Amino acid sequence: MRSGVMEQMLDTGMPDRTDALVQQLWQWADAGWLRRVDVAFAQWVQQQDAQCHRALPVAVSVLCALEGRGHSCLELADVHGRLAQWLDWPRDMAAQTALRQLLALLPTQKQPWLTVLQSPLIAITAAGGGVMHKDPTGQESQSDTPMLLAVNARGEPQRLYLRRYFQFEQAAAHGLLARVQPIASQVQTGFAREEQIAEVLGQLFPSAGGGQTPPQWQKMACALALRQRLGVITGGPGTGKTYTAARLMAAALALADDPAQLRIRLAAPTGKAAARLSESLQQALQDLPPAVRSNTALFDALNRIPAARTLHSLLGVRPGTRQLRHDGAHPLALDWLIVDEASMVDLEMMAALLQAMPPHAHLVLLGDKDQLDSVEAGAVLGDVCEGAQQGHYSAETAAYLQRTCAESVPEAMLQPEADAQPAPALSQAIAMLRESRRFGGMIGQLALAVQRNDGAHMQALMTQLQSLQPDARTVFWKEQATEQDARQVFWGQGHNSGMSAEGYGALAALLKAMPRWPSAKVPAAGPDDESWLAWQGAHAQWARQLLDTLARFRILCATRQGTWGVDGMNALVIQALRAAGLPVKNQGWFVGRVVMVTRNDASLGIFNGDVGIALPAANNRQQLRVYFPQTGLDAQGLPVQSIRSIAVSRMQHVETAFAMTVHKSQGSEFAHVLLCLPGYSSPLLTRELLYTGLTRAKKYFSYLSAQTGAWQQAMAQSTLRTSGLVALLYGDGWGS
Numbered sequence: 111m112r113s114g115v116m117e118q119m120l121d122t123g124m125p126d127r128t129d130a131l132v133q134q135l136w137q138w139a140d141a142g143w144l145r146r147v148d149v150a151f152a153q154w155v156q157q158q159d160a161q162c163h164r165a166l167p168v169a170v171s172v173l174c175a176l177e178g179r180g181h182s183c184l185e186l187a188d189v190h191g192r193l194a195q196w197l198d199w200p201r202d203m204a205a206q207t208a209l210r211q212l213l214a215l216l217p218t219q220k221q222p223w224l225t226v227l228q229s230p231l232i233a234i235t236a237a238g239g240g241v242m243h244k245d246p247t248g249q250e251s252q253s254d255t256p257m258l259l260a261v262n263a264r265g266e267p268q269r270l271y272l273r274r275y276f277q278f279e280q281a282a283a284h285g286l287l288a289r290v291q292p293i294a295s296q297v298q299t300g301f302a303r304e305e306q307i308a309e310v311l312g313q314l315f316p317s318a319g320g321g322q323t324p325p326q327w328q329k330m331a332c333a334l335a336l337r338q339r340l341g342v343i344t345g346g347p348g349t350g351k352t353y354t355a356a357r358l359m360a361a362a363l364a365l366a367d368d369p370a371q372l373r374i375r376l377a378a379p380t381g382k383a384a385a386r387l388s389e390s391l392q393q394a395l396q397d398l399p400p401a402v403r404s405n406t407a408l409f410d411a412l413n414r415i416p417a418a419r420t421l422h423s424l425l426g427v428r429p430g431t432r433q434l435r436h437d438g439a440h441p442l443a444l445d446w447l448i449v450d451e452a453s454m455v456d457l458e459m460m461a462a463l464l465q466a467m468p469p470h471a472h473l474v475l476l477g478d479k480d481q482l483d484s485v486e487a488g489a490v491l492g493d494v495c496e497g498a499q500q501g502h503y504s505a506e507t508a509a510y511l512q513r514t515c516a517e518s519v520p521e522a523m524l525q526p527e528a529d530a531q532p533a534p535a536l537s538q539a540i541a542m543l544r545e546s547r548r549f550g551g552m553i554g555q556l557a558l559a560v561q562r563n564d565g566a567h568m569q570a571l572m573t574q575l576q577s578l579q580p581d582a583r584t585v586f587w588k589e590q591a592t593e594q595d596a597r598q599v600f601w602g603q604g605h606n607s608g609m610s611a612e613g614y615g616a617l618a619a620l621l622k623a624m625p626r627w628p629s630a631k632v633p634a635a636g637p638d639d640e641s642w643l644a645w646q647g648a649h650a651q652w653a654r655q656l657l658d659t660l661a662r663f664r665i666l667c668a669t670r671q672g673t674w675g676v677d678g679m680n681a682l683v684i685q686a687l688r689a690a691g692l693p694v695k696n697q698g699w700f701v702g703r704v705v706m707v708t709r710n711d712a713s714l715g716i717f718n719g720d721v722g723i724a725l726p727a728a729n730n731r732q733q734l735r736v737y738f739p740q741t742g743l744d745a746q747g748l749p750v751q752s753i754r755s756i757a758v759s760r761m762q763h764v765e766t767a768f769a770m771t772v773h774k775s776q777g778s779e780f781a782h783v784l785l786c787l788p789g790y791s792s793p794l795l796t797r798e799l800l801y802t803g804l805t806r807a808k809k810y811f812s813y814l815s816a817q818t819g820a821w822q823q824a825m826a827q828s829t830l831r832t833s834g835l836v837a838l839l840y841g842d843g844w845g846s
């Protein structure tokens with residue numbers, strides 16, 4: 111099929127008529143290079159506007175294809191240069207030539223876009239909002255056109271949007287900027303003066319302040335978030351985002367007129383992230399300074415904060431619709447909202463959240479701006495934190511931080527007075543935590559090198575790695591790797607003695623060591639029968655050990671398909687388990703099948719991303735159940751680990767997960783991570799992907815790639831999602 115399409119396209123060149131061109135787009139969809147929905151929309155446009163420019167259906171299908179890849183618009187400047195990065199190009203040269211020929215219909219300069227986009231289906235709008243209801247020739251157009259062309263102040267075309275995404279961007283930008291306006295009346299939110307903030311923060315960060323080096327960004331992050339109704343706390347893994355959020359909650363309560371009435375709520379984009387936030391916050395509350403913990407009223411109020419929810423459930427998503435129970439007209443009933451893993455929140459959800467936030471309430475976003483973006487369109491946290499590395503603090507902010515934290519903002523992070531642009535209002539709400547409390551060592555160094563795209567640092571680390579004795583290595587690195595290499599790594603063989611405990615070899619050994627069943631049939635004895643209780647205990651302990659072992663190692667892949675993708679690696683693990691004598695199957699359920707939930711199911715209490723293992727039920731060895739780890743709270747409010755199980759017959763939406771995509775691993779950590787890159791280039795292989803994969807590893811990191819240089823190529827490539835949000839938040843030309 112593919113070669114047929116290409117031959118035809120190469121033979122005939124581009125058709126002159128738009129309907130014939132749309133037919134060619136369908137062939138591209140048949141060949142898998144465009145989604146059918148992309149072409150269906152282009153066809154609809156061509157049918158509605160029969161006189162349209164012949165390049166319009168191509169532009170429209172590209173716009174839709176980009177939306178499917180997480181971009182919120184089509185950036186019209188340098189389209190040709192950018193498309194090479196944006197689209198996943200077919201791998202063979204002939205197909206690439208044919209695709210280039212098609213895309214050559216799109217203008218290379220900005221101005222001719224006005225002619226191409228001249229259509230009653232496209233309205234012009236100022237990039238900052240305010241639809242002009244004119245088409246590019248100045249004619250009145252419909253007010254509800256499906257697409258919008260954003261132009262700058264000089265009327266030059268900037269970006270083409272599907273209307274929905276334009277509206278989401280506007281709502282997100284307006285919502286964020288409205289929250290960085292100074293709080294009109296401190297009385298309204300019950301907050302007192304700066305001296306009180308200084309006093310409270312002094313208690314919460316007793317050892318910080320006083321000009322320590324490096325500056326205490328955690329304390330400053332709290333001060334910034336208390337100053338307006340938006341706080342953004344970004345930082346790599348283990349930099350103390352949750353630790354800081356716990357102190358911020360304590361500060362908000364301590365400063366409130368009536369702490370018992372202050373409604374603090376917690377949320378995260380996924381159920382797993384929500385559970386993890388509650389768990390880490392509980393831990394962080396236990397770490398509060400004794401003086402704060404002994405304030406019983408405050409500590410009780412902190413402990414009464416409800417467990418974190420998913421954003422979907424907080425906003426009240428109505429099943430099967432895009433409607434929400436909470437919006438601008440029906441705001442959320444809360445005073446503070448802390449959202450963790452904000453990098454996973456997509457543009458549509460962020461817009462909805464900001465609209466549903468009551469005007470007086472504080473929103474605090476926690477997340478790692480360098481991680482992969484949300485699966486759906488938008489890169490909101492990345493866009494918001496565009497200038498976080500450099501700070502861009504105003505002299506007023508620096509003075510405020512000095513007064514409240516006794517901390518000086520480093521000179522390099524102040525917006526230069528000579529700068530034509532004033533310090534952006536949004537930057538005054540952002541704090542970047544820079545010191546990892548969890549990991550340094552080789553993995554931390556690699557993450558830094560990747561984050562900064564620092565090839566020389568990478569090289570030095572590789573040289574250092576070679577010079578280490580195998581047992582001292584926390585990183586294993588192999589290019590031009592084979593399946594045999596993969597087997598060795600995931601089985602935990604041969605690299606160093608520490609790593610060998612962290613792999614599926616250990617899982618297989620445990621599976622084989624299933625506790626001996628008391629009898630062939632389930633004991634009919636009652637629950638107080640001693641042997642029955644002993645058997646139940648042994649079974650639960652076994653399941654617990656398996657889950658612990660599973661939680662320590664994972665294979666992460668950049669892609670789904672192919673030998674080095676999720677499917678290939680899952681098949682390889684299953685093969686290895688079979689070779690070890692376990693009765694595994696290629697398809698369906700078997701003892702030891704590791705699965706990931708792919709859809710939330712509130713009735714079963716399982717969430718997208720939860721990982722469990724199929725094991726025989728304690729009371730019926732013929733019946734398989736999936737065992738999941740569960741975190742609860744003990745009488746003192748401390749997290750306790752337990753297990754729960756669900757019959758496999760009730761698990762409809764799961765997939766095998768010995769290996770998973772890097773995307774799906776966001777929000778999880780493992781003692782040992784094996785990251786696999788495929789043997790070909792792809793726009794999916796980016797710096798953010800490497801960084802996210804790397805930073806999932808706490809102790810050991812293994813890297814395998816079928817080709818040499820894949821790491822360096824990925825490091826040089828950024829996800830670069832196109833959006834107009836940075837321009838809306840910081841002004842046109844920011845950072846350029």
Ligand SMILES: Nc1ncnc2c1ncn2[C@@H]1O[C@H](COP(=O)(O)OP(=O)(O)OP(=O)(O)O)[C@@H](O)[C@H]1O
Binds near residue numbers: 348
């Ligand atoms: N200022 C500090 N003093 C002492 N320990 C700290 C401090 N900040 C953080 N920690 C500790 O460092 C560890 C990581 O902190 P935390 O979990 O808050 O980081 P995080 O940025 O939220 O991580 P993740 O990205 O994994 O969510 C925790 O054990 C925490 O108690």
